Amino acid sequence: xxxxxxxxxxxxxxxxxxxxxxxxxxxxxxxxxxxxxxxxxxxxxxxxxxxxxxxxxxxxxxxxxxxxxxxxxxxxxxxxxxxxxxxxxxxxxxxxxxxxxxxxxxxxxxxxxxxxxxxxxxxxxxxxxxxxxxxxxxxxxxxxxxxxxxxxxxxxxxxxxxxxxxxxxxxxxxxxxxxxxxxxxxxxxxxxxxxxxxxxxxxxxxxxxxxxxxxxxxxxxxxxxxxxxxxxxxxxxxxxxxxxxxxxxxxxxxxxxxxxxxxxxxxxxxxxxxxxxxxxxxxxxxxxxxxxxxxxxxxxxxxxxxxxxxxxxxxxxxxxxxxxxxxxxxxxxxxxxx
Numbered sequence: 001x002x003x004x005x006x007x008x009x010x011x012x013x014x015x016x017x018x019x020x021x022x023x024x025x026x027x028x029x030x031x032x033x034x035x036x037x038x039x040x041x042x043x044x045x046x047x048x049x050x051x052x053x054x055x056x057x058x059x060x061x062x063x064x065x066x067x068x069x070x071x072x073x074x075x076x077x078x079x080x081x082x083x084x085x086x087x088x089x090x091x092x093x094x095x096x097x098x099x100x101x102x103x104x105x106x107x108x109x110x111x112x113x114x115x116x117x118x119x120x121x122x123x124x125x126x127x128x129x130x131x132x133x134x135x136x137x138x139x140x141x142x143x144x145x146x147x148x149x150x151x152x153x154x155x156x157x158x159x160x161x162x163x164x165x166x167x168x169x170x171x172x173x174x175x176x177x178x179x180x181x182x183x184x185x186x187x188x189x190x191x192x193x194x195x196x197x198x199x200x201x202x203x204x205x206x207x208x209x210x211x212x213x214x215x216x217x218x219x220x221x222x223x224x225x226x227x228x229x230x231x232x233x234x235x236x237x238x239x240x241x242x243x244x245x246x247x248x249x250x251x252x253x254x255x256x257x258x259x260x261x262x263x264x265x266x267x268x269x270x271x272x273x274x275x276x277x278x279x280x281x282x283x284x285x286x287x288x289x290x291x292x293x294x295x296x297x298x299x300x301x302x303x304x305x306x307x308x309x310x311x312x313x314x315x316x317x318x319x320x321x322x323x324x325x326x327x328x329x330x331x332x333x334x335x336x337x338x
Contacts, residue, residue, distance in 0.1 A: 002027050002295050005061030005091075007082060008073030009034035009041050009054075012096055015280065015287055016071055021048050023288040027295045030067055033058040034074075058082070062089040069119075069298060071291075072096060076169065080105040087112040087120070094294045096123040098177055099311040101169045103319070103336070106312050113308055121294045121304035122311035124181040126241075128289040129282075131254040135243050136186055138252040145249025150186050150227040152179045153242040155235035157277050159213055162205035170211045171231065172196075172318040179217075179229045180314035180321075186245055189222040190313055194320040195330040202234045217321060238275035239282050257282055 004020070006013055009032050020027050031053040032045055042054045058074075061067055062085060069092035072082050080100035086093045087109070099106045099122060113120055126132055138144060156175065160168070168174040184190060198215040200207035207213075213233035221227055232240075244253035258273035276282045290305075297304045320331040 002068045002092075002298050003030045003066050004028065004069045004071055005030055005058075005064065005067045006032045006071045006073060007034070007058045007061060008075070008096075009037060009045065010073065013071075013073035014044070015284070016073060016291065017045065017048055017052075019284065019288040019291055024291045024295060026299060027291065031055060031061050031064065033061050062086060062091065068092060069094065069294075076101070080109050083109045083120070084112045087116050087118055090116070090118060092119040092294075092298050094121045094123065094291070095311070097181075097311065098169070098173060098315050098318075099308070101173055101315065101319075103312070103315065106308070106315065110308050110312070119294070119297050119304050120308050121290075121297070122306045122308065123290065124178065124306055124310065124314070125283055125286040125290045126178050126182055127185050127306065128286040128293070130285065131241075131257065132182060132185070132243055135245060135252050135254050139186060139188070139245050139247070143250060144245055144247035144252050147187055147221075147223065147225045147245050147247045149244075149246040150183055150221075150225055151242075151244040151246075152182055152227070152229045153240055154179045154229065155232040155240035157235055157239050159203050159206060159233035162203065162209040165206050165211045166209040169318075170322060171213065171215065171233070172321040173315065175233070176215070176217065176229065176231055176321065177314045177318050179231065180317040181310070182243065183219060183221070183227045183229065183317075184310075184313060186243065187221045187223060187225050187227065191219040191221055191227070191317055191333055193220040193330050193332050194218075194317055194324055196321050196324040198325050202232065206233065212325065215321075215325075219317070238277045239279060240275055241282060 029052050033055045035056050037056045045052050070086040072095045083095050195218050198212040202213040215231045217229040219227040256275035263272040293305050316336045319336045324331045
């Protein structure tokens with residue numbers, strides 16, 4: 001049994017708490033820390049498992065010799081420093097994306113890991129989704145030949161507030177970062193160049209906060225494939241999450257998940273279910289599976305499925321995308337590493 005401590009009891013912290021309790025093998029939550037821990041949050045935690053300890057001080061988790069692994073679910077600006085502290089404390093680390101928006105701070109985590117034997121995994125949960133895994137498996141099995149074109153559609157059901165946008169790192173480092181990871185996952189290689197066409201079409205307040213809400217991103221991949229990502233902050237019909245890989249020997253594509261696959265055909269037309277509306281409905285199983293694989297890597301002393309370099313590269317792609325918008329040109333990933 002792997003004893004874990006969770007740092008951060010906000011939305012994603014609660015997702016992982018629920019996921020571990022309801023479907024993660026050989027893991028036990030010992031303590032949850034949050035500087036804003038209050039009676040309501042503690043009551044929710046104890047409704048899930050009355051034995052979980054709660055605290056406002058994350059250092060209690062790092063000092064607890066019974067805790068084997070730390071799950072970092074706190075605000076983005078704390079991810080890299082908490083990672084370094086946890087690594088130095090000898091704890092295995094699962095860190096929600098992104099590790100940081102600052103490349104130098106991610107390098108500090110990389111350096112800390114070089115001096116340690118702990119496991120480190122980054123939380124790009126969509127790799128563990130049943131649909132995207134099926135697409136990846138078809139590509140790896142050679143069923144579509146060599147990949148030529150990869151298409152990712154990722155559209156949220158409603159936009160975040162401009163206040164959130166202002167502190168989130170912007171769409172490319174907050175939302176599209178998942179799609180950058182998915183492109184790498186499906187292509188089986190890294191991107192070399194990013195080019196963005198973007199606009200503010202959903203909420204002018206997002207533009208006033210210095211961000212965009214609509215974008216089409218093209219990427220050149222190391223294997224020669226071309227990738228296209230289209231993003232919108234508002235799809236009125238639900239959470240639109242699709243992927244397609246077209247290759248020399250065929251194509252594999254996945255549709256949206258919905259409550260049912262029933263289609264009604266009558267005199268009024270042909271209608272079916274809308275996509276699931278929220279990311280928790282769509283991806284809860286993937287959150288459980290990524291944690292199962294993290295715990296499995298600890299128990300079996302194997303590599304985690306997404307290491308620290310998998311956390312760095314989507315950030316490089318996001319920074320290249322921001323530079324492309326600012327300078328209205330394609331940006332090589334090598335420019336960001338300079």
